Amino acid sequence: MKVFAIADLHMDNKKEKPMDIFGDNWKNHEERIFDSWQRKVNNDDLVLIPGDISWAMNLEGASEDLKKIDGLSGKKVMIRGNHDYWWATKSKLDKLDMKTIVFLKNDSFVINNIGIFGTRGWISRDDREFSENDEKIFKRELMRLENSLLSINQKVKTKIAMVHFPPFFATGETNEFVDVMKEYNIDICLYGHLHGEGHNNIKEGVINDVEFHCVSSDYLDFNLKEIKEL
Numbered sequence: 001m002k003v004f005a006i007a008d009l010h011m012d013n014k015k016e017k018p019m020d021i022f023g024d025n026w027k028n029h030e031e032r033i034f035d036s037w038q039r040k041v042n043n044d045d046l047v048l049i050p051g052d053i054s055w056a057m058n059l060e061g062a063s064e065d066l067k068k069i070d071g072l073s074g075k076k077v078m079i080r081g082n083h084d085y086w087w088a089t090k091s092k093l094d095k096l097d098m099k100t101i102v103f104l105k106n107d108s109f110v111i112n113n114i115g116i117f118g119t120r121g122w123i124s125r126d127d128r129e130f131s132e133n134d135e136k137i138f139k140r141e142l143m144r145l146e147n148s149l150l151s152i153n154q155k156v157k158t159k160i161a162m163v164h165f166p167p168f169f170a171t172g173e174t175n176e177f178v179d180v181m182k183e184y185n186i187d188i189c190l191y192g193h194l195h196g197e198g199h200n201n202i203k204e205g206v207i208n209d210v211e212f213h214c215v216s217s218d219y220l221d222f223n224l225k226e227i228k229e230l
Contacts, residue, residue, distance in 0.1 A: 001112050004041060004074070004224040005215040007050040007164065007192025008081070009033060011065040017055040022196060025218060032222040037072050040224055045074040046111060047224065050192045050215060051081025051120060051164030062086035063096060070098045077102045077109050079118040081164040081192065104162070106147040112230055115152050117186070118162030119144040121177055126169045142176060149184040158228065160188045166201065166214070167191060174208055181210055188227065192216040 010019050011030055019026035041047060053069070056062035062084075069076060078101065080087040087093070093103040102109045102116075109116040122138045123130060145163070167177035167189065181189060188211045194202055195218055202214045215225055 001230045002042075002045045002226055003048065003114065003160070003228040003230075004045060005048040005050070005190050005213065005227050006033065006217055006220060006224045007190070007215045008052040008195070008217045009049065009065075009069075010052055010055060010083070010217070011068070012055045013064040013068075014056075014061070023218075025221075029217065029222050033217060033224070034068075034072065036223040040226070041072065041074040043073050046114075047072075047074045047076045048116065048160065048162055048190055048215075048227070049076060049078035050118065050162040050190050051079050052083045052192060053078060053081065054086060055083065056086045059086050059088045059092060059096070066096065066098060066101065070100050072100075075100055075102070075111065077104060077116050077162075079104050079162050079164060080120045082120065104148060106144055107151045108148050110152065110154060110156060113157040114228075114230070115156040115159045116162070117145070117148040117152075117159065119148055121145075121163035121165035121167060121191070123165060124169050124175050126171070138176075142180060145177060145180050146184075149180070149186075158188070159184070159186045160190065160227070161186045162190045164191065165193050166203070168201070168203055170201075172201075172203055174210075178208060178210060182208060186210055188213065190215050190227070194219065
């Protein structure tokens with residue numbers, strides 16, 4: 001089994017949010033992602049998706065995009081991104097009855113001795129626009145990450161955490177989300193969210209004993225990244 005990852009699919013079945021307004025590199029990005037997926041992923045592989053999946057504003061609108069992903073090879077595990085306005089309660093997400101998609105929300109997923117955890121995360125506390133309301137969201141997201149990490153009831157060989165927002169201060173140092181990951185012995189952290197000039201702020205590699213990968217789709221040139229092979 002191989003583990004792949006890609007974030008920020010920004011799918012739009014209504015064709016109302018063309019991503020190439022952010023640069024020519026986004027032209028036909030959805031087709032390029034799916035082409036990479038079909039070339040690389042087999043049915044027994046795992047694909048991790050750290051948020052910003054669909055531009056839809058409600059669950060009904062997102063269902064067409066989710067069905068496309070559901071029909072692709074591999075098992076998929078996804079978390080919410082800041083643009084996933086369609087994201088609903090766990091029960092409503094599960095009622096979609098997707099055959100190959102797992103939605104993480106205060107819980108975890110275990111496969112082949114790998115534990116998958118995650119939550120959306122939030123902007124860092126040292127962001128100049130960070131407000132009192134942001135502090136509430138930040139603390140809630142920290143709690144959701146811990147709930148996800150606590151939900152596992154078995155030992156696993158590898159622990160992978162997904163957060164949509166980069167878990168770093170503006171200085172590049174890890175923030176409180178990584179403190180939680182270290183407490184629960186996370187091995188690998190995947191994140192997305194950063195686009196364009198934001199790529200200058202990407203931190204990867206082993207930092208504080210955690211292996212970090214940025215998997216924003218444009219950073220990967222819309223190719224799924226192989227994270228691990230078992």
